[in-house]
Amino acid sequence: MTEQRIGIIDIGSNSIRLVIYERTSGGAQRVIDGSKRAARLSERLNDEGSLPSETIDELVDMINHFRLICAHHRTGHIRAVATAAIRNASNRNEILHRIEAKTGLPIELLTGEEEAGYGFLGMINSMAVRDGFLIDIGGGSTEVSLFKDRTLVQSVSFPFGSVSMTRLFAKGGMLSDQQLRELEQHVAEAAHGEAWLKGIPGLPLVGVGGTARALGKVHQAYSKYPFESTNNYPIMMQSADDLFELLRKEPLEKRSKIPGLSKDRVDIIVPGLAILRAIFRHIGASHYIVCGAGLRDGLFFATRFPERPRLDDVLTYSVNNLAALHPEAPMQHTSQVNRIALSLMDMLQYQLQSPVQARLLLDVASILHRIGASIDYYDYRKHTFYLMINSHINGLSHMELLMCAAIASYKGKNRVKQIATAYKPLLGDEEITFICKLGTLLQLAIALDRSETQAIAKLGIEISGGKLHLRAIRAEGMIALERKEVDALAADFKKQWGLTPVLHPPDYR
Numbered sequence: 001m002t003e004q005r006i007g008i009i010d011i012g013s014n015s016i017r018l019v020i021y022e023r024t025s026g027g028a029q030r031v032i033d034g035s036k037r038a039a040r041l042s043e044r045l046n047d048e049g050s051l052p053s054e055t056i057d058e059l060v061d062m063i064n065h066f067r068l069i070c071a072h073h074r075t076g077h078i079r080a081v082a083t084a085a086i087r088n089a090s091n092r093n094e095i096l097h098r099i100e101a102k103t104g105l106p107i108e109l110l111t112g113e114e115e116a117g118y119g120f121l122g123m124i125n126s127m128a129v130r131d132g133f134l135i136d137i138g139g140g141s142t143e144v145s146l147f148k149d150r151t152l153v154q155s156v157s158f159p160f161g162s163v164s165m166t167r168l169f170a171k172g173g174m175l176s177d178q179q180l181r182e183l184e185q186h187v188a189e190a191a192h193g194e195a196w197l198k199g200i201p202g203l204p205l206v207g208v209g210g211t212a213r214a215l216g217k218v219h220q221a222y223s224k225y226p227f228e229s230t231n232n233y234p235i236m237m238q239s240a241d242d243l244f245e246l247l248r249k250e251p252l253e254k255r256s257k258i259p260g261l262s263k264d265r266v267d268i269i270v271p272g273l274a275i276l277r278a279i280f281r282h283i284g285a286s287h288y289i290v291c292g293a294g295l296r297d298g299l300f301f302a303t304r305f306p307e308r309p310r311l312d313d314v315l316t317y318s319v320n321n322l323a324a325l326h327p328e329a330p331m332q333h334t335s336q337v338n339r340i341a342l343s344l345m346d347m348l349q350y351q352l353q354s355p356v357q358a359r360l361l362l363d364v365a366s367i368l369h370r371i372g373a374s375i376d377y378y379d380y381r382k383h384t385f386y387l388m389i390n391s392h393i394n395g396l397s398h399m400e401l402l403m404c405a406a407i408a409s410y411k412g413k414n415r416v417k418q419i420a421t422a423y424k425p426l427l428g429d430e431e432i433t434f435i436c437k438l439g440t441l442l443q444l445a446i447a448l449d450r451s452e453t454q455a456i457a458k459l460g461i462e463i464s465g466g467k468l469h470l471r472a473i474r475a476e477g478m479i480a481l482e483r484k485e486v487d488a489l490a491a492d493f494k495k496q497w498g499l500t501p502v503l504h505p506p507d508y509r
Contacts, residue, residue, distance in 0.1 A: 005032070006303055007070040007078040008296045009063065011107065013042040013085035013139025014163050014210060014268070016059070018066040019296050020073050021304070028324035029304070033073055037062050038264045041085030042140035042163040050091035059095070060102045067103060079303055081108045083115050083295075084140030084161060112157020115295065116143035120152045122297030123208050125311045127232050128395040132204040133197075133283050136294060137211040137272050139163035144279060146196060150310075156197075158190045162211055162272030173252050173267030180248075180274060187278035201284030204234075208294035211272035214265050216290035219243055221260035226423045227389070227398045231292030237280065240288055244273045315395030319364050322371065322391050329370030333452040340459060341366040341445035347461045347468075348441070348497060352434075361400060362438050364393070365408035369442060372409070385409035385419070399426045403435055410439025412492070440489070440496045447485035448503070455479050468499040475506045 004023040010016070020033040039062070044055045051059075063080065070078050086092050087109060096107050110118070119136040124147065134145040138161045145155035166173060169183045191197055207215070216230035219239060247255060248270050256266045265272075280288065301309040311317045323334070345362050349355035372383030388405035396404060406419050406427075416435050420427040427435075448456060448470065456479060460471035470486065472479050486503040494500045 005070075005073055005075040005077075006300060007066070007073075007075040008299045008303070009066055009078065009080035009105075010296050010299070011041075011059070011063075011080065011082040011086060012039070013083060013141070013161055015039055015139075015264070016062050016066075017296065018069060019300070020070060020075055021300050022073075023304070024325065026324045026327050028321050029300075030321075030325060033069060035066060035069060037065075039085075040139065040163055042088075042161065043167055045085070045089060048090055049088070051086070051089050051095055056095055056098050060099055063099060063103045063105060067105065077303070078105060079108070079299060080105050081110050081295075081299060083110055084112075084138055084157075084159070085163075087112070088140055088159060112141060112143060113155060115141070116145050116155035116157060117152065118298035118302060119143055119208050119295045120145050120147060120155070120298065121301055121309055122293040122295060122299075123206055123291045124150055125301055125309075125314060125317075126293035126297065126392070126394045127206070127289070127291055128314050129204065129206060129289065131200075132206050132289070133279075133285060134206045134208065135212070135276065135279055136209040137162055137207075137275050138209060139268070142275055142279070144191075144194075144197065144283075146200070154196050156194050158187075160186070160190070160275070162268040162275065165271040165275060166268045170267075170271045173255070173270060175248055175270050175274065183271065183274050184278045187275055188282065191279065191282045197279075197283050202286050203283070204287055204289050205276075205280050205283065205285035206289045206291050207276065208291045210265065211269065211276060212288075212290050213292065214261060214269055215240065215243065215273060215276070215288070217260035218247070218258060219260075221258075222246075226426060227402065229292065229398065229401075230290045231392075231394070232397060233290040235288040235290065237285075237287060240273075240280075241277065244270070244277060247273070313395075315360075315364070315393070318392055318394045319367055322387075322393060323367055325391075326371035326374040326387065328374045330452055332454055333449055334367055334370060336449045336454045337369070337442075337445045338363065338366040340448050340456075341442055343459060343461060344441055344445060347463070348499075351497065352437070357400070358434070358438060361404045361407060362442065364396075364404050365438070366442055366445060369408040369446070381409040381411055399431070402426055403431055406435045407438045407442055410435065410443060437496045440493050443489055444486065444493055444501055447489055448482055450485040451479075451481045453477070455482065463499065466499060468493075468497070468501040469504060470501060471504045472506050479503065479505065 006021045008019050016037045016039050018035045022032045086095055100106050131148050136143045140161045142158045146153045169179045213230050216233045341362050345359050352358045371387050372380035375383040385405045402423055413436050416432050420432050455476050456472045457474035460473045462469040483503045486501050490500050
């Protein structure tokens with residue numbers, strides 16, 4: 001299959017963005033390029049509510065620039081959409097016509113409801129959350145949605161965002177107590193018109209878009225969080241409130257030096273967070289969750305998989321996608337290791353406090369344990385760890401992802417302790433023990449196919465006399481290599497599980 005590329009251009013109220021997705025010959029999806037330009041379109045609407053001609057010309061230049069990037073990558077399909085700023089402009093028809101005439105690209109003008117739908121799709125395909133509210137604070141609009149059992153139930157698009165609220169209440173980016181009360185009143189009046197927003201208190205509020213991601217990045221920098229992903233990052237109400245007040249009190253020149261906050265968001269972050277807090281309180285949410293995906297990801301899934309854009313199983317999809325991006329390990333071998341690891345797990349789960357979580361993490365780790373060989377076979381475990389924590393493995397918490405990567409790359413307890421030290425407080429003594437147990441279990445499964453020939457077609461597993469008896473019920477050819485490997489790691493395994501593994505030939509009674 002030839003490579004296929006899709007370019008998504010998102011003409012937002014605050015910024016214009018391009019993302020180019022590629023489908024590899026192995027069937028995996030990945031982002032191969034992207035670009036962003038600050039636009040502040042909501043800010044540039046004149047008193048009649050129209051975008052000035054020179055702003056439209058700038059927009060045309062940006063989109064032509066993005067088209068050149070797409071052409072450079074031989075992008076087969078470009079989908080360009082516009083949101084609130086153009087939707088709210090009184091001369092929107094002229095804007096769309098001029099862009100299409102001068103770039104050759106038709107622009108889809110999304111309704112507020114469509115924008116909410118694509119944002120939901122991007123979020124639900126990158127997180128394993130089942131029920132909650134979703135908020136996307138753009139420059140000129142704010143979409144709020146309710147989802148239950150991973151299905152969108154209801155959504156609304158409010159005609160205000162971080163840029164327009166800055167213009168209305170916080171010129172220069174500073175928000176006094178009085179201006180804050182007025183902004184909150186403005187949000188509350190709009191929200192009161194949607195009775196369903198108050199229907200289910202106690203659900204998380206998932207944030208997509210620039211304001212939510214900025215909150216996540218600043219919070220992580222402020223709390224010295226050891227892991228660099230903002231996707232699926234929880235923040236409690238009090239922490240968010242404290243950060244909001246910290247940012248609000250800082251003058252702009254000091255605010256621009258706050259770690260984690262990008263320069264083009266310094267003046268609009270406080271009004272954006274004020275909207276976020278007001279909606280949080282209105283719906284009675286339990287906590288915030290920052291999501292790293294959003295509108296552009298939703299547009300990609302809707303374009304690539306028009307029949308079934310929503311994923312049933314986020315974790316399985318992202319694990320299989322990552323495995324397909326790094327196909328150096330023989331698939332038959334990783335499948336065999338995976339099957340054996342889960343069979344061993346089923347026999348030994350009585351020793352674990354959380355066997356369901358253990359099985360899930362071992363399943364992922366066993367599929368991905370060799371992906372590091374795509375960088376270098378020697379030291380592939382180190383590369384596997386790096387690739388796993390820096391790739392999009394969606395559907396796991398940050399702690400679970402770190403544990404999973406440590407299990408997949410297991411080399412001994414000392415290495416696990418080094419990893420745990422680097423990622424305190426996410427990994428403590430309990431997690432170290434858990435990783436070592438599952439890491440040795442995975443190493444045993446790898447040893448049982450050391451020849452990578454799937455010689456053991458069927459494995460019998462029994463426990464007696466302090467031994468884990470492994471019997472090759474059906475073996476195709478010699479298993480001497482496997483027996484030697486099992487013997488070599490028997491002492492390590494016994495330390496973790498209190499059992500000595502022994503591999504018996506098929507004729508053993």
